[in-house]
Amino acid sequence: MKTKKFWNWKNRTAVNQETQEPVTERTLFLNGTIAEESWFDDDVTPELFREELNSGSGDITVWINSPGGDCVAAAQIYNMLMDYKGGVTVKIDGIAASAASVIAMAGTKVLMSPVSMMMIHNPATIAFGDHTEMEKAMAMLDEVKESIINSYEIKTGLSRAKLSHLMDAETWMDANKAVELGFADDILRRAEDAPEDAVNPAEALLFSRKAVNAALVNKLEAKYHIPKREPEAPEEPGRSVDDILQRLDTISKFM
Structure with missing residues (x-):
């Protein structure tokens, strides 16, 4: 069994301000490439993640800083977080690109650092064989893209055609643009800063590699x-x- 993981849990005990009772705050960190070691065709890794996720109860916070990785692993993590009974607050402090952006869509609330980025693009694979095998690979990628669009559509409410276009262009979004398009709910601020303090919100930034x-x-x-x-x-x-x-x-x- 491979022990290297791309996720890490940290728990701490805090006091509920209303009841004054101790509560356990659970935080999940997703850093680096998703499933860099193993996930696909590995029954142990997904099961280990599921066991750790369900080892406690209550709301969880998920910090994401990942360039992406295995879309199969991302899909399973997305489903596990969607199925989790407690609230899931996703916080993006660096980058949530490719498969990592799919995981972010599982948050009941998605918050982005003002200096973070989110990127969405078309899925890719490596294929070998004759034209029949190439056609199968292309058909598979089309289906994978449709499944990814499902997660984006549920979160953003954007049309599938719009989302497909954004993926075709390999779109990069800053925090403001992600909030504007519905990929995120708000921008991370200091605890003492209220959202209404921002009189002139920063101009949103969206660009694609193809356009550049x-x-x-x-x-x-x-x-x-x-x-x-x-x-x-x-x-x-x-x-x-x-x-x-x-x-x-x-x-x-x-x-």
Whole structure:
């Protein structure tokens, strides 16, 4: 059994201000890649998470700082949190990207740090084989995308077409935009700061990697006045737009 986990529980005893009785505050931390070691085809890991989740009662707080990972693991965690009897407050203090954003949708309340980000995109996989196997992989990805949209739709109330478009563009949202679109309920503030104190809320930020790359390519085309080379045309000295696009694609894999 693999013991390395991407989650960690911390419990502390506090006093209920109304009843003055001791209560246990349960906090779950989801940090790093989801299921980096093992989850899929591993009956132990999901069962261990379920046992730890249900080992106590009452409301829980889930802190998320994850770039994503295994969508199967994320789906199971989402279902477990949705099925949990107590309240689930999700707090995003760094990033909730890809599969981690799906888990965040299970919160009865989702709060984001003002300096955190959320990212949603299309699912991806690795496939090997002939055209039949490729078609099966594409059909599988379509179904996975629909299942992911289910979680976003329940939380945000946005149309499936809108959500699909946001995923196609690999959309990044700051806290304000996530609240505006319904992916989050509010922004984390200091305890002494009341929400109504914010007279002029910050401008929301939303951008997509495709849009950023397209804007950069357009600027390069305009600056160097380089027409896009046709496939049959001989290559001219210097860097063509196609070459620049290839370089951008390579760079984007490390962004």
